[in-house]
Amino acid sequence: MAKKNSTHNDDYAHYVKKFWKIFGIGFASLLLFFLLASWGVFGRMPTFDQLENPDSNVATEIISADGETIGKFYLENRTPVKYEDLPKHLVDALISTEDERFYEHSGIDAKGTLRAMVTLGSSGGASTITQQLAKNLFHGEGSRFFLFRIVQKAKEWIIAIRLERQYTKQEIIAMYLNTVDFVNNAVGIRSAAKIYFGKEPKDLKVEEAAVLVGMLKNPSLYNPNKASRRQLVFDRRNTVLGQMVKNGKLDEAEKERLVKEPVRINFSPESHKEGIATYFREYLRDFMKKWVKDNPKKDGSGEYDIYRDGLRIYTTIDSRMQKYAEEAVDEHLANLQEEFFIQQKKNKNAPFVNISEAETKKIMDRAMRNSERWRIMEEKGFEEEDIIKSFGIKTEMTVFTWKGEKDTVMTPMDSIRYYKHFLQTGLMSMQPQTGHVKAWVGGINYKHFQYDHVAQGARQVGSTFKPFVYAAAIEQLKISPCDSVIDSPFSMPKGKYGIDADWHPQNSDGQFRGQVTYKKALALSINTVSAKLIDRIGPKPVVDLTKNLGVNSEIPEQPAIALGAVEITVSDMVAAYSTFANQGMYVKPTVILKIEDKNGVLLYQPTTETHEVLSKDIAYAVIKLLEGVTESGSGARLKWGGGGGGAGYDRMTGYPYAIINPIAGKTGTTQNQSDGWFVGMVPNLATGVWVGNEDRSAHFKSLTYGQGAIMALPIWGLFMKKCYADDDMVFKVSEKPFERPANLSIKVDCWKPPVRDTAETDSISTDEFDF
Numbered sequence: 001m002a003k004k005n006s007t008h009n010d011d012y013a014h015y016v017k018k019f020w021k022i023f024g025i026g027f028a029s030l031l032l033f034f035l036l037a038s039w040g041v042f043g044r045m046p047t048f049d050q051l052e053n054p055d056s057n058v059a060t061e062i063i064s065a066d067g068e069t070i071g072k073f074y075l076e077n078r079t080p081v082k083y084e085d086l087p088k089h090l091v092d093a094l095i096s097t098e099d100e101r102f103y104e105h106s107g108i109d110a111k112g113t114l115r116a117m118v119t120l121g122s123s124g125g126a127s128t129i130t131q132q133l134a135k136n137l138f139h140g141e142g143s144r145f146f147l148f149r150i151v152q153k154a155k156e157w158i159i160a161i162r163l164e165r166q167y168t169k170q171e172i173i174a175m176y177l178n179t180v181d182f183v184n185n186a187v188g189i190r191s192a193a194k195i196y197f198g199k200e201p202k203d204l205k206v207e208e209a210a211v212l213v214g215m216l217k218n219p220s221l222y223n224p225n226k227a228s229r230r231q232l233v234f235d236r237r238n239t240v241l242g243q244m245v246k247n248g249k250l251d252e253a254e255k256e257r258l259v260k261e262p263v264r265i266n267f268s269p270e271s272h273k274e275g276i277a278t279y280f281r282e283y284l285r286d287f288m289k290k291w292v293k294d295n296p297k298k299d300g301s302g303e304y305d306i307y308r309d310g311l312r313i314y315t316t317i318d319s320r321m322q323k324y325a326e327e328a329v330d331e332h333l334a335n336l337q338e339e340f341f342i343q344q345k346k347n348k349n350a351p352f353v354n355i356s357e358a359e360t361k362k363i364m365d366r367a368m369r370n371s372e373r374w375r376i377m378e379e380k381g382f383e384e385e386d387i388i389k390s391f392g393i394k395t396e397m398t399v400f401t402w403k404g405e406k407d408t409v410m411t412p413m414d415s416i417r418y419y420k421h422f423l424q425t426g427l428m429s430m431q432p433q434t435g436h437v438k439a440w441v442g443g444i445n446y447k448h449f450q451y452d453h454v455a456q457g458a459r460q461v462g463s464t465f466k467p468f469v470y471a472a473a474i475e476q477l478k479i480s481p482c483d484s485v486i487d488s489p490f491s492m493p494k495g496k497y498g499i500d501a502d503w504h505p506q507n508s509d510g511q512f513r514g515q516v517t518y519k520k521a522l523a524l525s526i527n528t529v530s531a532k533l534i535d536r537i538g539p540k541p542v543v544d545l546t547k548n549l550g551v552n553s554e555i556p557e558q559p560a561i562a563l564g565a566v567e568i569t570v571s572d573m574v575a576a577y578s579t580f581a582n583q584g585m586y587v588k589p590t591v592i593l594k595i596e597d598k599n600g601v602l603l604y605q606p607t608t609e610t611h612e613v614l615s616k617d618i619a620y621a622v623i624k625l626l627e628g629v630t631e632s633g634s635g636a637r638l639k640w641g642g643g644g645g646g647a648g649y650d651r652m653t654g655y656p657y658a659i660i661n662p663i664a665g666k667t668g669t670t671q672n673q674s675d676g677w678f679v680g681m682v683p684n685l686a687t688g689v690w691v692g693n694e695d696r697s698a699h700f701k702s703l704t705y706g707q708g709a710i711m712a713l714p715i716w717g718l719f720m721k722k723c724y725a726d727d728d729m730v731f732k733v734s735e736k737p738f739e740r741p742a743n744l745s746i747k748v749d750c751w752k753p754p755v756r757d758t759a760e761t762d763s764i765s766t767d768e769f770d771f
Contacts, residue, residue, distance in 0.1 A: 058310030058598055059191075060288075062281060065436070065593065066730040068319040069194070071281040073288070075307045077270055078187040080178040080598075083170040085202050086189070090209040091173055092249035097213050097240050099129040100247060103169060107131065107160035127156075129176050134159035136179035182212065183219045185270060196224060198266040206250070207258045210240040211265075224265050234263050277322050279442025279452045284313065284591065291595075295604060310598030316436035316591050318731045321723060325427050325439035328718035332653065333444060333691070334402040337423055339705055344421065351421040351698035353672070363695055367416045391416075400448040419448070420698055426453030426570040427715060428589075429687040431731075432578035435587035435608055438685065438731060439719075451694070458553055458567040459690055462668030462708065463525045464677045465564035468549065468576070470522060471614060471622045472541045473533040474746070481519040481625045482750035487512050490528045490535075497539055497559050505531040505563060508669075508703075519750050522625045523633030525667070527563055534562040548613045549576035550586055564668060573679055574688040580622045581664070581681045581738065584614035616741040623738050624748040626664035626681070634667040634709045635678065638717050653710060657717040659724070661735040667713060673706025674699045678713040680720075683734040689715045 059074030072079065095102045107130045127135075134156045163172060182192035189212065193201045197208050204212070214236035215222045224233045238259045244250035268275070272282075285306070292303045304311060344350035352360055368374060368391055377387045391413040398405050399415060400422075410418070422444065429439040442452035451457060473479060489512065492503040505527045513526070521529035534542060539557040546555050551572045555561060568576075571589055579586045588609035595604040614622075629635040638657045665680030674696040679688040691711040693699055700706030723733045 057187075057308045060306045060309065060311040060313065062277075062284060063312060063314050064317045064319040064322070065315065065438070066318050066320065070277050070315070070317060070319055070322065071275060072270060073272075073285060073306045074187075076181075076187040077185045077191045078178065079190045080188065080310070081174065081190045081201055083174040085200070086174065086177065087202055087204055087209065089206045089244075089249070090177075090189075090201065090204060090213070092247070093206075093209050093213040093240050093244055094129070094173065094177070094216075096243040096247040096249055098132070098216060102129055102173075107162075107164040108157055128160065130160040130163055130172055131156045133172060133176040133179060134163060136176070180216060181219060182215055183223055184225055184267075191270065195268055195270055196265045198268045206254075207237065207241070207261055207263075210237045210244075210258075211263060214240045224263055225267050230263060237263060273447040276319065276326065277317060277440060278446035279454065280315075280317060280322075280440035280591070282446070282450070283440070283442070283452060283455055284315070287592075288313070291604070304597075304603075311603070312596045312598070312600075314593040314595070316431075316434075316438065316593055317440065318438045318729070320726060320729045321429060321439045321719075321731060322441075324722035324726070325429060325441050325719050327722065328715045329425050329427060329441050329444065330402075331718055332655075332714045333423055333425060335653070336691075336705065336711065337402055337421075340423060340700065341421065343701060343705075351417075351693065352695070353697060353699060353701060355697045359697065363420075363697065364413065364416060367420070368413065371412070371416065373412055400445055420693065420695060422449070422693070423691055423711070424449065424451075424453055424694055425712075425715065426457060426690045427687065427719070428454045428570050428574045429685060429719070430574050430578055430589055431684055432582040432587065432681070432686050433684065435575075435578075435590045435610075436593075437589050437591045439687070440591075449694075453690060454570045456569070457690075458569045458572075459675045459692060460564060460670040460696075461566060461568050461573060461677055462564035462670040462675060464573060464666045464668035464679050464708075465561065465566060465568075466522060466525065466530050467580070467622055467626060467666055468546050469530050469533050469542050469562050470518065470625055471580070471618060472545045473537055474618050474621050475545075475614065476537045476541055477533075479518065480747040481522075481621055481628070482517050482747045484515050484517055485521060485529050485532065487514060487516050487521065487526050487528055490531050492531070492535055492559055496535075497557070499559060503531075503559060517750050519625055519628040520632070522666075523628035523631070525629075525634060530562040531559065534559050545613070546576065548586065548611070549579050550588060551576055564670065570688045570690050573677075574686050577679045577681060577688065578686040579613050580619045580626070581683060581686055582619075583616040583739070583741070584612060584619035586611050586613045617744055617746050620738065620741050620744065621746045621748055623664045623681075626666055627662055627738075629667070630663040630665050630680070634707075635663070635665045635680070635713060637709065637713065638663055638665075638680070653714045655714050655717060657721055659717065659720060662737045664738065665716075667708035669703065669707045669709075670696075672696070672699055673701070673703060676706065676708040676711025678708050678716050680713075680716045682720075683736055683738050685723075685733050687716055687719065689713070691715070 057074065057076040057078060059072040059077055059079050061069055061079055062071040062073075064070050069079070105128060107128060137159075167175065177189035179188065180192075181187050182189075182196070184195055186192040186195040189201050192212050192215075193199055193204055193208075196212070197204060211224055211233060214233065215224070217236065221229065222233050222236050223229050241250060241255045241258055245252055245255045272278075288306045292306060296303050340351075347353065349355070349360060352363070368388070373390070374387055377390065382390075392411050394409050394411050396407070396409055397412075397415060398407050399410075399418065424443055425441065426443070427439065427441040428437060430437050440454055442454045442456075443449045453459075487507075490505060492499065494500065494502050507527050508525070512528070513524070516524075516526070516529070518529070539559055539561060542561060543555045543557050551568055553566060553568045553572065555566050558565075575586070575589050590606055590608065592604070592606055594602060596602055630638050638659050640656060640658065661682065663680055663682060665678060668677030668679075669675070675690060675692040677688070677690050679686070681687070689712040700711075705711070720733065723729065724735070
């Protein structure tokens with residue numbers, strides 16, 4: 001019996017010894033496995049420097065003058081936020097749902113891991129927030145191959161422990177939320193909050209935070225922008241809210257209220273072709289491409305990458321003014337475009353007017369060869385003949401309309417002709433004293449029309465050029481706005497100033513008014529008076545003045561420029577006019593306040609380029625001339641108010657403006673109504689607007705709708721009206737008069753005091769006022 005017990009004890013001891021041997025070998029193997037992983041045997045491990053500065057693609061952020069993000073340049077739409085920028089309920093939702101013991105472990109949740117091993121994962125994963133951060137930062141999506149995934153998991157554990165040593169818990173939470181891909185180009189919590197709810201993370205409501213935390217389980221599955229997933233998103237959000245209650249982070253009563261709320265999103269995609277200030281952002285991208293070449297990194301590591309280095313570009317654009325400018329364009333041109341389509345219905349060659357079949361073919365052929373379809377097919381090696389044939393084959397496509405995109409079927413050539421119908425625009429608004437550009441609208445829709453009509457497109461300016469002629473004449477001839485001139489037929493003989501034929505300029509209405517003041521002549525845009533002025537001073541002083549005013553276009557030294565037969569960009573026109581509002585001092589437009597790196601280090605701050613062009617007296621005299629345009633000329637409708645079709649209502653466009661403060665401005669209309677202009681100023685803001693079709697041969701048939709006062713001026717009026725109505729706007733648009741120079745030497749007050757005839761009547765004759 002004793003022998004049997006002894007044998008039994010020996011066997012037990014043998015098995016115990018064998019168990020500990022196997023356990024020791026297993027533990028040593030596991031330890032060796034982790035050591036090998038940490039030494040990089042199974043693949044590169046992050047260094048200390050990489051842990052300190054994790055390599056991630058950080059978007060360059062474009063920031064408005066009033067502190068709003070108006071766009072980004074990115075490969076991944078990621079803009080990091082700090083822990084302080086996260087609302088408490090977002091952090092509570094995250095920890096309650098993803099890692100309940102986050103504050104208790106050091107990167108690895110032993111309890112969760114053991115539970116997952118025992119249940120073979122059926123009770124849920126054991127990956128901590130820190131482990132998920134390690135995965136996001138250093139290897140991304142987990143491998144589907146079992147052995148590779150084990151290696152990845154081991155590396156995650158090691159990196160997680162190192163991250164916990166390197167960073168605080170708060171920093172880890174912020175870093176994790178900054179690395180998550182929430183789909184729809186929303187990388188990181190800030191992009192997700194902006195894209196799905198149109199707000200900063202700190203402004204998220206509890207239920208909105210719960211939607212985003214719910215997405216972490218599977219962003220594609222719980223995509224709130226997909227209608228088919230809305231119920232899944234709803235249920236997942238409520239699960240998150242339930243977890244918050246379970247962990248004592250939310251009251252049961254509040255949860256019961258919130259779970260009944262539908263999922264509401266304000267989907268605002270952030271792409272290069274959508275959102276606010278798209279044309280401006282594209283202009284800025286071109287600027288930055290040149291800037292990085294001229295401003296390499298100081299550590300010698302090469303050029304900055306505007307898509308990955310997280311630069312912060314602080315711009316002069318005011319986000320509210322930009323929004324109002326875009327709204328003004330949309331509101332007016334949607335209406336005007338409808339009228340344009342109506343007028344083109346009976347035009348067999350729509351939208352082209354009075355051109356031959358050969359001229360039409362030339363326009364269409366050029367557009368075809370400049371199209372994206374042609375470029376792509378040519379790059380793929382298609383023969384020219386086959387490319388041309390493809391433009392005649394009906395194709396499914398999505399086209400732009402003012403009522404939203406429309407799916408249709410048409411040939412690519414028909415789509416080119418369709419797009420030629422659309423009225424385009426360019427608008428720029430600038431502060432004359434600083435050169436800061438406050439709003440920039442380069443067209444009607446960047447996704448479909450990518451040509452920028454602010455900086456790229458020079459168009460004929462018509463009568464908006466006349467103030468330059470008047471300014472040169474005031475300087476050369478010492479005349480004043482109140483001096484008189486005879487509006488009568490005028491001819492310039494062949495040979496004078498190099499012209500090759502007799503010149504007989506006509507007034508647009510065919511009338512002659514006799515004696516008028518220069519102020520009235522400009523207000524009524526009388527062509528003969530402008531022609532007489534340039535006849536007296538010659539074209540050269542006018543050309544020299546326009547160059548000093550910052551106009552980059554080539555202006556021919558020809559008398560016809562007095563009527564605006566020159567092409568100038570919107571940006572140059574606004575800068576030139578701004579000189580008059582800035583007391584004769586030219587300030588070059590600027591769009592950037594400063595550029596910083598992702599750590600806030602200043603990299604660039606532009607200097608203001610200025611030079612004196614005119615004396616204060618001459619500049620102010622031109623301002624008074626331009627005020628006459630809005631007092632009694634083609635811009636007078638800006639002073640109209642009321643509505644409902646009554647007196648003081650803009651019957652042509654339906655917009656009552658009622659801007660009663662002084663406005664200096666000028667309309668312009670070119671030959672055949674191809675271009676409509678209005679440049680208007682108040683003391684601290686100059687805004688220029690151009691409207692016209694892409695091709696000058698497409699236009700309104702008459703001045704009824706084709707004049708600058710109808711095509712362009714209403715956009716200016718709507719824009720300014722919106723700016724004046726916003727009391728919270730950071731930039732306050734002036735309602736004061738223009739500053740009058742001390743000891744003004746030029747007569748600008750052209751009215752005569754009325755004489756009261758007490759014997760006859762108490763009325764005052766308007767003939768006694770000469771504007």
